[in-house]
Amino acid sequence: MSFQEIPILDLQEAFDKSTKPQFLAKLQDAVINVGFLLLKNYESLGPTKEELEAIKQQSFEFFALPDNVKQQVEMINSPHFLGFTRLANEITASHTDWREQIDLATELPAPKAGEPLYRNIEGPNLWPDANEIPNFRSTVETFITKMTRLSNTFKDLVAESIGIDPKVLNEYFKPNQQCKMKLIAYPDVSQLTSTKSVALDDTPETNQGVGPHRDSDLITYIYQATEHQNSLEVQNFQGKWIAVPNIAGHLVVNNGQTLQAITQGVAKATIHRVLIPEAGSGTRISIPFFQTIDLDSSKAAVESIPKEVLALKEERDKKIKDWGVDTGFQFEPDVTKEPIGHAVFRNRIKSHQDVAKKWYPEVLEQVLREYVH
Ligand SMILES: O=C(O)CCC(=O)C(=O)O
Numbered sequence: 001m002s003f004q005e006i007p008i009l010d011l012q013e014a015f016d017k018s019t020k021p022q023f024l025a026k027l028q029d030a031v032i033n034v035g036f037l038l039l040k041n042y043e044s045l046g047p048t049k050e051e052l053e054a055i056k057q058q059s060f061e062f063f064a065l066p067d068n069v070k071q072q073v074e075m076i077n078s079p080h081f082l083g084f085t086r087l088a089n090e091i092t093a094s095h096t097d098w099r100e101q102i103d104l105a106t107e108l109p110a111p112k113a114g115e116p117l118y119r120n121i122e123g124p125n126l127w128p129d130a131n132e133i134p135n136f137r138s139t140v141e142t143f144i145t146k147m148t149r150l151s152n153t154f155k156d157l158v159a160e161s162i163g164i165d166p167k168v169l170n171e172y173f174k175p176n177q178q179c180k181m182k183l184i185a186y187p188d189v190s191q192l193t194s195t196k197s198v199a200l201d202d203t204p205e206t207n208q209g210v211g212p213h214r215d216s217d218l219i220t221y222i223y224q225a226t227e228h229q230n231s232l233e234v235q236n237f238q239g240k241w242i243a244v245p246n247i248a249g250h251l252v253v254n255n256g257q258t259l260q261a262i263t264q265g266v267a268k269a270t271i272h273r274v275l276i277p278e279a280g281s282g283t284r285i286s287i288p289f290f291q292t293i294d295l296d297s298s299k300a301a302v303e304s305i306p307k308e309v310l311a312l313k314e315e316r317d318k319k320i321k322d323w324g325v326d327t328g329f330q331f332e333p334d335v336t337k338e339p340i341g342h343a344v345f346r347n348r349i350k351s352h353q354d355v356a357k358k359w360y361p362e363v364l365e366q367v368l369r370e371y372v373h
């Protein structure tokens, strides 16, 4: 039977010699057989309770800003796919996502002319007007700093749990590695009655906050900031949707396709989705942080994975094959052909076609030819 619940891990167990083996065993099982876990007791590296509360407050403030203020930082103004996406203007799995969001990242300069196009994934943020929301930038930057620190340690533990020397993983990173994040607001269904879908002729009857997808990054860390339950769901390998419990102080951690690719498929990038919050439950705020690797990396998968670990992967995949469940089209990285940035860039183009039309019309055309709705 495929997983029926999301395992909970206590990060402090990793820092005590007597509990580390059991921590790594639980982590290995989560990474190979689930693709998701809940993480607690991470404050020594990650954000504190107060810092989480602060970013939640800034999210509410940001989404409450007048439309014209939010639209000053609309993603269409950024060749780096950073900035605000208005409600119902994003597509996943051929349907409208009933959410609004702002994409933010480690503050980096834009690439120079002549560099590969995909390096435009990196660049400066579009910060909302500080007169309107004065504490926004500093709160976001603190959050990025803390999450970067936590994720740097956590990826080493993930590597260790599947028998990879963490030093090998470090070769996929560069100094000042970009990390990305989003503040997302999912209005509850009662707030969506007069809203029109921008991208497609769709209605909230799809119940799609965000459609089924795999993340394309290395590892994602999600802070479910409001108390909504039964919103974020994970598809187990028999096709059953399992709700990710929302427990105060626990971060959701999940594998992305990059981790899957560089671990020879040992780590599974599990499909997940978000449902529209129930009427009267209020707007759901969620804050995912995406740990990414050097876009220029063409380094193939790690070779030095122990046989016992590869055997666990085979065992899992054999069952998935028998169950016959997998869905969704996405550009999957194939580092033997192109640097990882190639696939990441094309996934951004597919998700934000209006931005792509303005900045990369030719690549958009290619992407649309390869991708059938
Ligand atoms: O809203 C959430 O909790 C998760 C969102 C998500 O899966 C994503 O943006 O990739």
Ligand SMILES: [Fe+2]
Pocket (backbone or CB within 6 Å): 213, 214, 215, 272
């Ligand atoms: Fe996701």
